[in-house]
Amino acid sequence: MISATGIHAKFPAPGQAAQLGARATALLRTGSYLQCPSAGLRVACAIPQQHHLAPRCFSTTRERRLRGFFPAKPTPHIETTPPSWPHPGYTMEEMKAVVPAHRRPETWSDWVAWKIVRFARYWMDKVTGMDRAQKFDKSQPTTSTAAAKPLTEEQWLVRFVFLESIAGVPGMVGGMLRHLDSLRQLKRDNGWIETLLEESYNERMHLLTFMTMCEPGWFMKIMIIGAQGIFFNTLFIAYLIYPKIVHRFVGYLEEEAVHTYTRSIEEIESGQLKKWSEPNFQIPDIAIQYWKMPEGRRTMRDLLLYIRADEAAHRGVNHTLGNLDQKEDPNPFVSKFKDREPLNPLKGTGYERKDVI
Numbered sequence: 001m002i003s004a005t006g007i008h009a010k011f012p013a014p015g016q017a018a019q020l021g022a023r024a025t026a027l028l029r030t031g032s033y034l035q036c037p038s039a040g041l042r043v044a045c046a047i048p049q050q051h052h053l054a055p056r057c058f059s060t061t062r063e064r065r066l067r068g069f070f071p072a073k074p075t076p077h078i079e080t081t082p083p084s085w086p087h088p089g090y091t092m093e094e095m096k097a098v099v100p101a102h103r104r105p106e107t108w109s110d111w112v113a114w115k116i117v118r119f120a121r122y123w124m125d126k127v128t129g130m131d132r133a134q135k136f137d138k139s140q141p142t143t144s145t146a147a148a149k150p151l152t153e154e155q156w157l158v159r160f161v162f163l164e165s166i167a168g169v170p171g172m173v174g175g176m177l178r179h180l181d182s183l184r185q186l187k188r189d190n191g192w193i194e195t196l197l198e199e200s201y202n203e204r205m206h207l208l209t210f211m212t213m214c215e216p217g218w219f220m221k222i223m224i225i226g227a228q229g230i231f232f233n234t235l236f237i238a239y240l241i242y243p244k245i246v247h248r249f250v251g252y253l254e255e256e257a258v259h260t261y262t263r264s265i266e267e268i269e270s271g272q273l274k275k276w277s278e279p280n281f282q283i284p285d286i287a288i289q290y291w292k293m294p295e296g297r298r299t300m301r302d303l304l305l306y307i308r309a310d311e312a313a314h315r316g317v318n319h320t321l322g323n324l325d326q327k328e329d330p331n332p333f334v335s336k337f338k339d340r341e342p343l344n345p346l347k348g349t350g351y352e353r354k355d356v357i
């Protein structure tokens, strides 16, 4: 019995994804542990009982060197190292209620942030080999998920990995700069730092989850390094000069993330992503532990529901933070109110300042 199907993806050149996906599918049909020649995308399938593997596959590693991914290093005293920031958890109702949303740009800085995200999205679609039939209604780019043709699992994983490797940067930049600001100016931060750092931690957990399902090739690794170099430095300067625009930018980026995960969930639900719908498909252990996913609720769809809810929380939090006075206002998501319950971070377009401060 095949108890895990891993997809081992290398970042394809533009337009190659469909062709490579077809080659990958053919390879999957042929056996339990397979290697594809040096194409941009390689797929392999492992049998854990035989090789004692985690679901990730290793098409470039010699068989005798195969091992589980992110293995715990044995030490004399440490048994396990749980996440430092335990996940707060969501109910199934909360996760299912998440929908793509769009906050209309109102100021010049909103427009700049929105256009940068649209520009990045255009190139993301191009580089992941999205063809015309896979694209959706351009007039509603963040909320419409209907398209004539689904993406393949390989295309989805490429998008997820690249998106998550980028999404973990802004929270760290914002948290770091506010931390240094607090030290330098000898004043309180009022609850922003922890939320921002936790956001970047959460994004990294998304990345690690997908990394157990695919291994980026050299092209994608270079793209990630290049993007991080440019992205970190740009955000660093932007956050020093005008932090509001960075929070708005992240709000729009997270709108795209919610859109991406919503469409992939819908494609699973409509039976278009066959590999992820197989009853014996296993999601990574790291995800089960981090989100404390209950028994019987550990499908790929369940995993994407958790991740989409995280993205929706980042969307609501950053749109709200982008509306606040960056120097004076406390973080309302960790504040105790005189007259109301705690805020719901899953609110699509965030909260206006007058409503929460």
Ligand SMILES: [Fe+2]
Pocket: 164, 167, 202, 203, 206, 257, 311
């Ligand atoms: Fe994420």
Ligand SMILES: [Fe+2]
Pocket: 167, 203, 254, 257, 310, 311, 314
């Ligand atoms: Fe996010």
